[in-house]
Amino acid sequence: MILNETIIEAYEKGLKAQSYSYSPYSNFKVGAALKVKGHDEIFVGCNVENASYGATICAERNAVWSSVAKLGKQELEFLIVITNTADPSIPCALCLQVLSEFNDGDLPIYLANQDGVKNLVYLNELLPRPFSSIPKEREVKNE
Numbered sequence: 426m427i428l429n430e431t432i433i434e435a436y437e438k439g440l441k442a443q444s445y446s447y448s449p450y451s452n453f454k455v456g457a458a459l460k461v462k463g464h465d466e467i468f469v470g471c472n473v474e475n476a477s478y479g480a481t482i483c484a485e486r487n488a489v490w491s492s493v494a495k496l497g498k499q500e501l502e503f504l505i506v507i508t509n510t511a512d513p514s515i516p517c518a519l520c521l522q523v524l525s526e527f528n529d530g531d532l533p534i535y536l537a538n539q540d541g542v543k544n545l546v547y548l549n550e551l552l553p554r555p556f557s558s559i560p561k562e563r564e565v566k567n568e
């Protein structure tokens with residue numbers, strides 16, 4: 426995969442955010458970096474865990490919250506997810522649902538680890554049917 430400069434710059438920023446991951450319970454360190462359309466800034470996030478496990482927040486959602494806090498609701502351009510694992514990981518279903526609210530579905534999601542960016546997937550292949558999207562083509566007709 427050939428990466429452009431923007432992706433490489435975002436990966437470096439996401440890697441730094443990953444180094445701040447607060448994950449003493451899982452040791453699964455996640456960093457995320459995203460760009461919204463029409464703005465140059467890269468927004469980052471890391472996972473932040475809590476002794477009350479359910480209070481944990483994922484890196485991807487932290488990055489989304491950060492962009493919304495700065496610019497309001499914007500269309501996402503791309504997301505990079507960095508994990509400290511040999512095989513990179515896709516975002517969890519909760520994060521996919523959140524991402525779907527800020528993108529029409531063609532969002533490129535780059536999957537990375539400490540060694541670099543490894544895969545490219547798209548939001549609509551990971552979550553073809555977000556909550557509240559009705560499959561019109563499979564409507565049931567009640568005669």
Ligand code: THU
Pocket residue numbers: 448451453455471472473474481482483484485515516517520
């Ligand atoms: N985690 C993320 O940051 N992103 C995901 O998409 C899945 C999981 C975090 C939450 C928790 O801190 C740790 O990874 C293990 O689930």
